[in-house]
Amino acid sequence: MTEQPPITYELSTPTDPPEGGRSVKGLVIGAIAVIVVLALAGGAFAVVKKLDGGGPQPADVLPASVIAYARVDVDPSASQKIALFKLIRKFPKAADEIGIKSANQDVRKLLFDEILKEGDCDLSYDKDVKPWLGSRIGVGVDSKVTPLVAIQVSDEKKAEKGIKALFACDDEKASIAFLDGYAIVAETQKQADAAVTAAKKKPLADNKAFAKDVDDLGEQGVASAWVDTGKVIKAFPEFKDAMASAAATDIKEIEQLGTAAMTVRTDGSTLEVAGLAGLTDSVGAMKPADMGSLPKDTVAALSFGGFGSQIKTQYDTFLQQFTREFESGINDPSITEDMTPEQKDAYDQYLKENAPDPEKFIAEFERSTGLNVPEDLETLFGDELTVAVGRKNLSTLPTLSGPGDIASLDVALRMTTDPDKAMDLATRLARLATPVGIDLATKQTDTGAIIATNSDAADALGSKGALGSDPTFTSVMPYGDKTLYGIFVDVNTILDEISKADPPKDVAEDIDQAKAVKAVGVSYGKDGTHTTFSLRVAFAK
Structure with a gap:
């Protein structure tokens, strides 16, 4: 691994963007950078000198009766701080555009100055917020549907005055109680006091389900959330149908999720949103998607394992x-x-x-169309459905002139199911493409059928490949051969190939900046008791 340069206390000052060029904020990498930088708000640029990351978390001061919880920690563990700084170093232009000039800067001031400026509020960050604001905040809702906010503070008297002033700006009242360096804010003083009393007896951190989920999930990173799905449905019955509708499933599947947790974290080379929930019947019945056997030159892939049985x-x-x-x-x-x-x-x-x-x-x-619904959908997804795009001729992508030109690209779809049914469906799908000038190749295999833009792509997808041994793939697809369904995009390779097409100057500059992102992966997996989820963005070294 290439050694990372030491962290300095000044971010490099970027050159001005070319006149008429696109803003970095308009790029995907800019958006990612903004998320990373804002996650460090609240003086995290200065605390790198004292990498402690200790002290109570919001879950230590909110009561165990909380059924939904979220937190942001701008003073996370030492490893997270160092890793976040490494990522920030990759995006100096984005940092400059949102106003970050040096590593010692208090980013909270940038945020609160904007908030206070937009509101009709005669408050200032330096005078009314900075003297008391800490580095952590958590929000929760308890089983009685009582909303609670836990704000880490450094001075209780100043915090009480400042928080009430901020709420007053929106003509709202804040009721506050204090516990272990946190202001517990509720709608009424009775609720705030009761929350503190309950948290002293048993905090959320001691809730067995919460503690197990946090332990199973691992590093909590800069932000995390947790929910007890069953209790939320009971507390908010009006959400029951809405949750099922949003998830496109029945309420039984939602209830089987049990408790769920997620986190946003980084190791310096990747940024990850990871999560887990209870193992539902549908996920439990799924078979792994064999993404690791795809051709090694695969630059993009989408795979679903065992979804066909759920189609009906x-x-x-x-x-x-x-x-x-x-x-x-x-x-x-x-x-x-x-x-x-x-x-x-x-x-x-x-x-x-x-x-x-x-x-x-x-x-x-x-x-x-000559297709049958849902029967053909059951065949299509079967035991596994995979779509893969190869590297070959991607440089010609910007210059393709018509539908027939896609034959020069390697794009293939693999169905793993009954071979005869799969081949019949592949033949009918290929026939539908013919009138628009696309001649697709089809191939029957021992385990199903393949439909592709050309016969070479069909043959490649029908053979066992070695994508699973590629470091770029493994950096963003953590579940390996246990992946139930996933998406993989080798961003760097795709951009390298497109760059060969001699794009216009402004596009070329955008591509060069976007190369800071190496690859993106989304994957679902399962262990004995959990459904697991990971969204990873890997960054170039």
Whole structure:
């Protein structure tokens, strides 16, 4: 591994962006940099000199009755501080654009100056906030639906005055109690005092489920969250259907999640959002997606393992949810409250004659395409569905002139399922592409079928490859051969190839900046008791 240069106390000053060029904030890497930099708000630039990262966390001062919790820690562990600084060094332009000039700068001032400037508030950061604001904040909701905020403070008297002044800016009242260097803020003084009393007896950190999830998840990084799904559903019954609808599943699957936790963390070369939840029936039935066997020159891939068995259930759930959502919308009293009785009758008649019918739409789709729903979807996803893009000829991507030109690229789809059903579906899909000038290659295998832009790509995906041994792949896909479904993008290689097409100067400059991102990976996995999740961004050294 290349040795990282030592951390200095001044960020390099970037050159001015070229006239007429795009702002760094407009780039994906700029967005990532902003997240990393803001995560260090609150003097974390200075605390690198005293890498302690100790002291109570918000979970130590909020009561064990909290059922949903989130925290931001701008004074995390020493390893996290060093790692975050390494990432910041990769984005000096983004740091400069949001106002960060040196490592000793208090980034909290940047944030609060903007907040106070936008509000009708006669307060200043230096006078009214800085004297008491600490480095950690947590928010929670308890089983009685009481919202609580835990703010780390350095001076209780100044904090009480400052917090109340900030709330007063929005014509709101803050009730405050203190515990172990934190201000516990609630809607009423009774709630704040009760929260402190309960936390003294048993804090959230001592909740067995919370403690186990935190331990299983590992390094908590700069931000984390936790939720007891079952208790949240009980406390907020109105969210029950909404949660199931948002997840495109039935409420049983939501309830099986149990408790869930997530964190944002880094090791200096990658930034990760990691999470875990209870193991649901659907995830438990999934088979691993064999992404590691893809060709080694794969630059982008998408894979689902064992999703085919769920298609029928998900399809039925979709139809039910569509009907439920539509009926909920048309029965909204506000729609007809100003109508006359005659208008209401006309409206009801119109709905009867014109109400959307998803099954009729699907039947028309089947007639026009020759595909069968949901049967062909079950075949498509089967035991595994994988789409892979190879490196070959990516440099020609900006100059492709028509649909037929994609034959020069290596793009392939692999179905792992009944070989005869898979080949039949591949043949019909290829036939649908012919009228638009795309001739697709198909190949039957012992485990399914492949459809690709050319026969070489089909052969490559039908053979065992070595992507799983590639360091770029493993840096963002932590579950290896246990990945249930995932997305992999080799950003650096794609940009290197596109750069060969001699892009315009401004595009070339954007590409050079974006090369700070090496690869991106999204993956889901499972262990004995958990569904696990990881979103990783790897950075170039």
